[in-house]
Amino acid sequence: MIKENGNISIDTENIFPIIKKWLYSDKDIFIREVISNACDAISKFQRLVSLGEANAEEDEKYRVTVSLNKEKKTLKFSDNGIGMTEEEVKKYINQVAFSGATDFMEKYKDKMDEGKDIIGHFGLGFYSTFMVSTRVEIDTLSYKEGAESVKWICEGGTEYEITSSDEKLNRGTIITLYINDESSEFLDEHKVREIIKKYCSFLPTEIYLEDENKPKEEPKFETKKNEDGTEFKEEIKPEAPKPLNDTNPLWMKKPSECTDEEYKDFYRKVFMDFNEPLFWIHLNVDYPFNLKGILYFPKLKHEFEATEGQVKLYNNQVFVEDNIKEVIPEFLLLLKGTIDCPDLPLNVSRSFLQNDKDVAKISNHIVKKVADKLTSLFKNSREEFNNFWNDIQIFIxxxxxxxxxxxxxxxxILIFKTISGEYITLKDYLEKAKEKHENKVFYVSNEKQQSQYIKLFKEYDLDAIILDASLDNHFMSFLEMKESGVHFTRIDSDISEVLKSDDAPNDDASKELNTKIEDMFKNSLGDKISKVSIEALKNEETPAMILISEESRRMAEMSKMYATMNMPAGMFNEEKTLVINNKNAIVKKLASVYEDESKKDEVKFICEHILDLAKIANNELTPEDMDGFIKRNNELLNKLILL
Incomplete structure (x- = not known):
């Protein structure tokens, strides 16, 4: 008969308040810690059996059972793992997992407000139970031949009691928590079930949940008839309980063993997303570190949905946390997936990463695998890659x-969609357009607004790429910095040489005419437009076009973006130029009567109308401009009908 009272080997009683207050950021993690320890105990026993150092019953089923009892206020965790002897209980429980507790307290006594900094220096997983318990009991029986059962009791101080267990034990361990009043939520079956599913959905041992207060379902008997009409009772057994976890998650398998349907099913189950993913990357690395996982590229309903990714981090199939940026680069968090890395230097709470150079290596490797997958898709399935582009471009x-x-x-492998519907790399675009506009990349940010310019480009066999995502303003600046000599120019910010007339005269008479046209529009429009420019365009039907300075437009957009960050909105305005086509018949006629005082009002009237037509082509008439335009049109109709 074992009987011993003693003190846990800690030289201060302050350890338990620290554990209760600082050990974990979320109280529910104690369930994860106890269950994962139970699974570890089973794994150790299975390993001993495989080595011939322990014996198991034939076809023995390994399991962890969580039992709750609201009436008794208890939560039990049972496993049929390796168990512990009295010496092992003293070693693993009483010595707080080999820690130098005095050194620990001395080192961290001044860091009471930095809870996460004092975690991870010793194995306190089991002690997380005291966050929610007034009393903790351990009943355990070692696998060793002739071992005696042991009971360990502690009520949250440093005193403990060890006796022989009064439980009828098989090999393994039962941990009983007497839940305190502040933590009664952990006696709710639904709550406990959700916590187990959150943290333990993929642990390698089956996990079951039982409510001791619920009566056990008894077999039912149904009356049926034989062929001869005689009756008999058929026993209908209750449905067997099902484990809460999947012991062999898809990421643990080799990619060659997984089917497309399995990948899709796993995605639906884990992320509750019933839209099929575009494609996925299965990570399976054994050297120089152990890393497994699956990253999915989701199909997006709209651009801003890209901010709702979820990458779950696991350690030996135990859930740690979503979206840990130290391991998973921030941009990959736009994806959905699971990453399991047993080699991560996690502390005891599994909730914070210690600083370690291996973390950076793991992160870099994940980036490399993603880049490799995208490159392979581009080279081997270009059409598929093109089809995915609208969904994955924000991420890339x-x-x-x-x-x-x-x-x-x-x-x-960066590609861009053009106004002709083609998907093309930057290099190919520049090669195709070098004779027309060397190193100048024309782009469209709003196909509807810039439709007239697109039509003009297509008419003269010019191409432009479509950059209409909210991120593209930054992305263009980034590429201009990275790619020497490349400059992005919106389709309505410059006139390509191809659009200009090849036979524009340059004699004194032409220069005089241009000066007259410029003066005419400036005097007629006043401050309605900041700049006027005269060009000879191939398309003689167009009297004028609006151009918006690329540089001023970008500055104006940046001003709007940072309006809430001490930069006044409207600090920068778009600089617009009205380009007058001196080959247009209307413009020529206006110039010919400009100096006729009797035509002064008509000239001003038509100049304003030409400006509005140019604005309409760029979809930028204000309500006030529209009122004026409609009024002017009515006047024109009246004049025409009276001719």
Whole structure:
């Protein structure tokens, strides 16, 4: 008969208040810690059995059972793992997992407000139970031949009691928590079930949940008839309980063993997203570190949905946390997936990463695998890659902006959709257009607003790329910095030489005419337009066009973006130029009567109308401008009908 009272080997009683207050950021993590320890105990026993150092019953089923009892206010965790002897209980429980507790307290006594800094220096997983318990009991029986059962009791101080267990034990361990009043939520079956599913959905041992207050379901008997009409009772057994976890998650399998349907099913189950993912990357690394996982590229309903990614981090199939930026680069958090890395230097709470150079290596490797997958898709399935582009471009562009190494790996596979519907790399676009506009990349940010310019470009066999995502303003500046000599120019900010007339005269008479046209429009329009320019365009039907300075437009957009960050909105305005086509018949006629005082009002009237037509082509008439335009049109109709 074992009987011993003693003190846990800590030289101060302050350890338990620290554990209760600082050990974990979320109280519910104690369930994860106890269950994962139970699974570890089973794994150790299975290992001993495989080595021939322990014996198991034939076809023995390994399991962890969580039992709650609201009436008794208890929560039990049972396993049929390796168990412990009296000496092992003293060693693993009473010595707080080999810690130098005195050194610990001395080192961290001044850091009471930095809870996470005092975690991880010793194995306190079991002691998380005292966050929610007034009393903790351990009943355990070792696998060793002739071992005696042991009971360990502690009520949250440093005193403990060890006796022989009064439980009828098989091999393994039962941990009983007497839940305190502040933590009664952990006696709710639904609550406990959700916590187990959150943290333990993929642990390698089956986990079951029982409510001791619920009566056990008894077999039912149904009356049926034989062929001869005689009756008999058929026993209908209650449905067997099902484990709460999947012991063999998909990421633990080899990619060659997984089907597309399995990947899709796993995605639906884990992320509750019933839209099929575009594609996925299965990580399976054994050297120089152990890393497994699956990253999914989701199909987006709209651009801003890209901010709602979820990458779950696991350690030996135990859930740690969502979206841990130290391991998973920020831009990859736009994706959905699971990453399992047993080699991560996690502390005891599994909730914070210690500083370690291996973390950076793991993070870099994940980036490399993603870049490799994208490159392979581009090279081997280009049509599919093109089809995915609208969904994945935000992720890729954001990745380039956040991680230059990622950009260097994938810069040659960046593609852009053109106004002709083609998907093309920057290199190919520049090669195609070098004779028309060397190193100048024309782009469209709003196909509807810039439709007239697009029509003009297509008419003269010019191409432009479509950059209409909210991130593109930054992305263009980034590419201009990275790609020497490349400059992005919106389709309505410059006139390509191709659009200009080849036979524009340059004699004194032409220069005099241009001066007259410029004066005419400036005097007629006043401050309605900041700049006027005269050009000879191939398309003689167009009297005028609005051009918006690329530089001023970008500054204006940046001003709007940072309006809430001490930069006044409207600090920068778009600089607009009215380009007058001196080959247009209306413009020529106006110039011919400009100096006729009797035509002064008509000239002003038509100049204003030409300006409004140019604005309409760029979809930028204000309500006030529209009122004036409609009024002017009515006047024109009246004049025409009276001719």
């Amino acid at each position: 562009k954001y990745g380039c902006l956040r991680d230059e190494k990622f950009y260097e790996k994938i810069k040659d």
